[in-house]
Amino acid sequence: MTLKVELKPGERIIIGESMITNDDQRTRLYIEGNAPILREKDILTVDSANTPAKRIYLAVQLMYLSQEVTKFQDNYFSLIHDIMLAAPSTIPFVAKISNYMIADQLYKALKEARALIDHEKKIFAALNSASAEGK
Incomplete structure (x- = not known):
C-alpha cells in the first residue's frame, strides 16, 4: 500500500x-x-519533552523510529510507572499504548501517546483552575 x-x-x-x-x-x-x-x-525533541506524558511520547517515538523497542523499554516502563502513580486517570491511555507496543503497532502506540499528552493538558488545566480558585 x-x-x-x-x-x-x-x-x-x-x-x-x-x-x-x-x-x-x-x-x-x-x-x-x-x-x-x-x-x-508529530516529531518531539528531547528539549520539548518537558512533561511526563511528552517524555512517554518521546520514548515511544524513539522506539518507532529505531524499530528497537528493547533499547528504550526500561526508560518507558519507568516513565509509565511514575505517571500512573501521579495520575491514575492516565492508566487507560498507558494500557492502550502498551498493548499496541506488544502487538508491534508502534505507530498506533505513538498516536495513543499523543492522546495521553492531550489528557495531561486537561489535568494541568484542571489543577491550574483549582489553584486559581483557591487563591
Missing part, C-alpha cells in the same frame, strides 16, 4: 533514519515500504 504525503514549503519529515526538508514549494510524495515515517508536527 502506498502512502501519499503532501509537504508544505519548508516542512520536514523523517523517513527511516533520514530527515528530509521540503524546498520552497508544495510537494507530494508517494512512499512504499515499511520505513517509519513522521511528519514534522
